[in-house]
Amino acid sequence: MVSTQKKADKTYKVIGTRPVRPDGLDKVTGRAKYGADIQLPGMLFGRVLRSPHAHAIIKKIDTSKALALPGVKSVITHKDLPTAADIALDLGETTSNMKWLCDKVLAAEKALFHGHAIAAVAAVDPHIAEDALALIDVEYEILEPVLSVHTAMDKKTPNIHPNMKTVDMIARFQAGEPSKVQINNVASILDLELGDLDAGFKEADIIIEREFETGTYHQGYIESHNGTAQWNENDEVTVWLSTQGHFNARDVLSKLLQVPMSKVKVIPMEIGGGFGGKIPMYMEPLAAIMSKQTGKPVKMHMQRDEVLLATGPTSATYIKVKVGAKNDGTIVAADAYLAYESGAYPGSPVGAGAASMFLPYNIANLRAHCLDVIVNKPHTAAYRAPGTPAAAFAIESIIDELAEKLEIDPITIRMHNAAEEGTRTSDGRLAPASLAVKELLEEAQATEHWNAELSDPSIGRGIAIGAWGNAGLESNAYASINSDGTINLNTGSVDIGGQRASLAMQLAETLGVDYDSIKPQVSDTDSIGYTAVTGGSRTTFASGIAVVEVGNKLKEQIIDRVATFWEIDASQVHYGDDGTLNGPEDKSIKFSGIGKILSRTGGTIQASATVKPNTQVATFGCHIVDVKVDEETGKVDILRSTALQDVGKAIHPAYVEGQIQGGILQGIGMALYEEYYYDDKGILKNASLLDYRMPTSYDVPFTETTLIEKPNPGHPFGVKGVGEVPIVPPLAAVANAIYNAVGVRPNILPVNPRRLSVLLKEKNKK
Amino acid sequence: MQDVSYYRPSSIKEAIKILSEHGPTAKVLAGGTDVIVQARERTKKITAFVDIKKIPDVMGLGIEGHRGLTIGAATPMYQIYNHSGVQEEYPAIIDSANIIGGKAIQGRASLGGNLCNGSPAADTIPTLIVLEGTANIIGPNGERKIAIEDFCTGPGKTLLQHDEILISLHFKRPAPFSGSRFIRFIPRNEMDIAVVNVASQIQMDGNKIESSRVAIGACAPTPLLLKEISNFIQGKELSQDLLENAAELFNNLITPIEDMRGSPEHRVDLAKTLFKRTMNDAVIRSNGEKVQ
Structure with missing residues (x-):
């Protein structure tokens, strides 16, 4: 077993060490609080009735027998959702449309995939709620399911969403105007182009064209989705849940439930994995509505089969790629056609896959034609480098074949075509720094x-090699110094992969203090400023910048306070790398002694920072x-x-x-x-x-x-x-x-x- | 999950009384690795569990000289594969017990449970069949014995009545110069259901095949004993050509289904491969040697 680290030149005290994570003890002892641990007085348990059909018109839902079952307190269907406005919300990695979201959480006219939520029940115990599901009568008219991108795009296949128009994508996540080309069940088209493709292929000594397919894959997080909602009489809603982004959850709930944002409080619990799949919401709005109806908190927790059936996996894909190269291995042109299943609603990561697949290479003439295709399967969600593993499979297989046919070593051919500073990417921009x-x-x-x-x-x-860009997006951080010289650090970033540790380490390094003296916490939506999801490989990067900025602001204030205490000018105080402050005449104080000075010079100090970094790298x-x-x-x-x-x-x-x-x-x-x-x-x-x-x-x-x-x-x-x-x-x-x-x-x-x-x-x- | 009643009788008699009174929705609970899942997922209607693990008759295992091996129906797999006598004389049982579910499952799962669950893909049943196992059963009308090859009648269906309890499994002492082997094919290396599984038992007379038994799982509604294969190779000199020729019989002997775990073509190919591999390993064991 080998673990190698090619060191950067600069040395640090805390960064680069391997301390135990602050949340580690609670997690290994089972004390950490996950969504499933929520227990509230009078709490009801919710369950969801799911469609047994992949594509069917819902003709009638009769909930009367279920409502009559003793112990059942609420049964809801799509009709109980507040009217959904057709508003797109930017969710960072994925785009969510409220109308689609409403339809996804409880089907309106049609069941669009096997497992689609049809109705929800809240009862005094989960077994009664399950019994009640069996008492809901649903009359379906079964339709032919559309199960592949090829069938979906066939002229003979009706549109799953009859009124949907194919739109052109302006950028990877931004839908534009209806396209001149209307293709059945294609939600959007994105074309990335660079150089002159025909000229490129004319230069080629060898051209390889291949087709590839990948399956539908689930993120497979250990913890299944869960959420508990309490709707108070004053219309304040509190939700405890497992999510990668509680601010996004708040914003979506506010819109979906038609409650002002200020009245929705989302408390993120510990999260047992997400990989992108815990950005969307499924049951939380239903729990909230049933809580409103009953006046009781409602807890919902998916079973594993529900997670696989009804949450968002990644897209199954069909990809065709044609690559032309010279005999010396220089790739002169590449043309890709990518059709990704988005599931029942628009929004596959086909554009991200197309943009990333060519990112490692310097290819002068490129095209990627991307199609986002509706099929009768669950709506896809982000999954770790969304859309890119499939696309990289295609291009990296072809490059391997090129290397073999041209009798060039597979690393050499990649090196020969490697992107470097100044390379143009498939959307014509300069390659990231x-x-x-x-x-x-x-x-x-x-x-x-x-x-x-x-x-x-x-x-x-x-x-094989691969590329993925970092998201920037907004992060907030806040810290205050305790009288014993320890530091409370609050961020809005949910801790999936050790973010408490990585953020605490960055603050410790900035302040020159021990890692153990930082107490990092994840704050709820009422307690810190808006912070985007933990996802997009952004948290240690973007929230890290916020934390370092907080550290620098604390340092400035500490210098001022110490200067006040010593009755000298701030310019005479030197803040050392080890957190020791020195002044003239051997004046010196360690960071651990700062607390006492603070109490004599005006009290606690605190700092906060908001960042939205623009410098994005890959x-x-x-x-x-x-x-x-x-x-x-x-x-x-x-x-x-x-x-x-x-x-x-x-x-x-x-x-x-x-x-x-x-x-x-x-x-x-x-x-x-x-x-x-x-x-x-x-x-x-x-x-x-x-x-x-x-x-x-x-x-x-x-x-x-x-x-x-x-x-x-x-x-x-x-x-x-x-x-x-x-x-x-x-x-x-x-x-x-x-x-x-x-x-x-x-x-x-x-x-x-x-x-x-x-x-x-x-x-x-x- | 459904609401269920839980009983823990301390005698067979008491257990049978509870089963009789409750009717067919009362289920015997041993390790529970199948029935608890069925209750939770509501794939079977279950109103009561009768936990038999406190009944001494169904727990434990022992080899009694020439009379052979008896394994209590609820004995967990780990006790079976840690038993030196079984390791020595019945290695195919170890092959099966070792791969059921995962380590955690093996702490609870039992041979009796695997047999009574009646899955066509069960990982112990082909082995129990080729070792000529007998099921000892007690019901309201007394005891009876069933050859394990006759025990399963369809997917999830067996000859066991709802008020009967499988007490133990019995295996005669293996003949000299005999060996047995079980191999399961799964796409992963752990925690999986067989695409195909095969058990072979062979008794050699020099290089001649004195007798054999071959059973296959996941290729029919029940695990199957394939007498045609044994008839084809009996009395012949062992050779790879003979096994190749015998393997071709699978083309007509099994008609496996297409499902998420495999295609008919792949299953037939796997059956042939596993047959040859189990036979070769069983021959190695018949010489008193260990297989890889």
Whole structure:
């Protein structure tokens, strides 16, 4: 097991160490409070009736028998939702439209996917609520389900949303005017173009065009969705929930429930994973409405099958890519067609996938034609580098094939085409600052893994790289100094992956104090300023900038107070790196003594900061993997896994490595194991973790990591967001390794034993 | 979850009385790794659990000289695979017990539970069949014995009546120069349901096959004993060609279904591969050697 860190030149006291996380003890002892731990007096339990059909008109819902069941206090349907205005809200990683959201939380005219919420019940205990679901009579008129992008776009297939128009996307997340081209069930079209594609292909000595498909994958967080709502008589609503962004939750609830924002308070509980999937809301509005009806708090908690059926997985995709290159390996043109399933409502991450897939490369002539396609499946949500693993699978498979056909080493061909400062991206902009593709490839070339002998002909090795940009967005932080010299740090960033630790470490470093003297907390929506989601690889970066700014403001005030205390000018006080303040005539005070001075010079000091960083960078990751293929069964075993990544500056290297290892694991799951399995009626057959196969510890070995630290100029310590990019390369790396082992190129993922055995049989026939 | 009553009788007689009084919606609870899930997910109507783990007759296991091995129906897997006698003489039972669910499941899951659940893909039943296991059952009308190969009648269906209790499983002592092996194929390496599983038992006379038993799971409504295979290879000299030829019989012997776990074509291919692998391993074990 190897963990390598290529050190940045500057040394720090706290940053780069590996302390225990502040929330660690409570989490390992079970004391941490998650949404499921909420218990309130008189609390009711809510459950949801879900559509057994993938596509059906709801002709009638009769709730009378359910309401008559003793213990049942409320039964609601779409009619009980306040009228939904058709307003788009910017949710950071995803765009949410209120009309769609209302329809998603409780179906209006049609059930649009298997598992679509039809009605909700609140009862005095969860078993009674379940019994009541069986008493709700729903009359459906079953319609033909639309289950693939190809069927959806067929002229003969009616629009799932009859009034929907295909719109042109202005930018990746911003819908524009109706498009000149109207395609059935296509919500939006985005075209990214650079250079002259035809001229590019004319220069090519070799052109490879291939089609790829990837399945529907769920984020697979451990904790299922939950939310508890209390609607008071004065129309103040309090919601406790598991979310990646409680301010977004507040804003959406305010609009959806038609309650002023100031009357909605959202309290984020600890969160057991999200990976993008805990940005949307599902049951919280229903809990709130049922609380309003009953005057009691209502708690809702999804079962695992509901999580798989009815929350947002990532898009299944169809991608066709054509790449032209010269004999020396120079890629002269690339043309991609990407059709992503968005599920029942618009909003797949197809644009993000298209923009990211070419980001590692300098290709003069590019086009990406992106289609966001409605199908009768759950509405997709963000999932770790949304849309990009599938797109990278396509381009990285083709580059592997190009390398093979041109007899160029796979790292060399990537190095030859690597993006660098000044490269134009597919949307014509300059490549982000501080990009480290070449450094990444150089390190990959030098790993022991890449240079190790393969011990057996059934073993193959693959490599792939990938890119993902960091989001900026708004963050707030607040800190105050206690009389004992400890510091309370409050932020609006939910702690999914160790953010309390990474933010406390940045404040400790700024102030020159011990990590243990910082007490970080996540504050609710009434207690700190608006902070965007924990997502988009932004929190340690953006909230980190806010925290450093808070630290600097505290330092200025401390200097002033000490100067007052010593009766000298502030310019004579020196704030040392170790938190010791010095003045003339050997005057000196340690940070731990500051508290006493503060109480004699006007009391506690505090500082807050709001940031909305514009400097956005991209991070690049590389995966090297060895696989062993059992040709008789089609089973692939992962033997060795190495990941390299440019992280800017690793604040807490162990958590950075953990992010990388987790992302690699999920990427391997996409490559080999995981997928939604629908029958021809659109019924999800594997809504359980038994048959929705995520890799276990028996399937994936420890991933060795190399951290490369090329600082981000937009962050005081050089931090780049690290959480998402590791999931991008493994799909292609595994596919390329399989080709290296057995000579067949998987073009449909997951390449499970069934699919691989078909490919192997075709090969053996030839 | 449904509301259920919970009983914990301390004798077989008491347990049968509760089952008789409650009717078919009362279920015997051993490890609960299937029935509790069925109750929670409401896939079966269950109104009462009769926990038999406090009844001594159904717990524990032992080998009594020539009389063979008896395993209490509710004995958890970990006790079975930690038993040195079973490891020595019935290694195919270890193959099966070792891979049920995951480690946590194996702390509770039992052979009796796996058999009574009657899944076509059950990971112990092919092994129990090829080892010529017998099910000892007690009901209101007394005791009876059923050969395990006859026990399952369809997916989730068995010959056990609702007021009967499976007490134990019995296996005769293995013949000299015999060996057995069970292999399951799953896409992952843990926590999965078989795409196909195969158990083979073989008794050798030099290089000649004296007798054999082969059973397969997840390819029919119940685990199947494939006498045709045994008839084909019996009395013949063991060779890889013989096994290849015997494997071709699977083309006509099984008609597996298409589902989320596998396609018919892939299942037939896997059946052939697992048959050859289990046979070769069983032969190794018949020589008193260990398999990888």
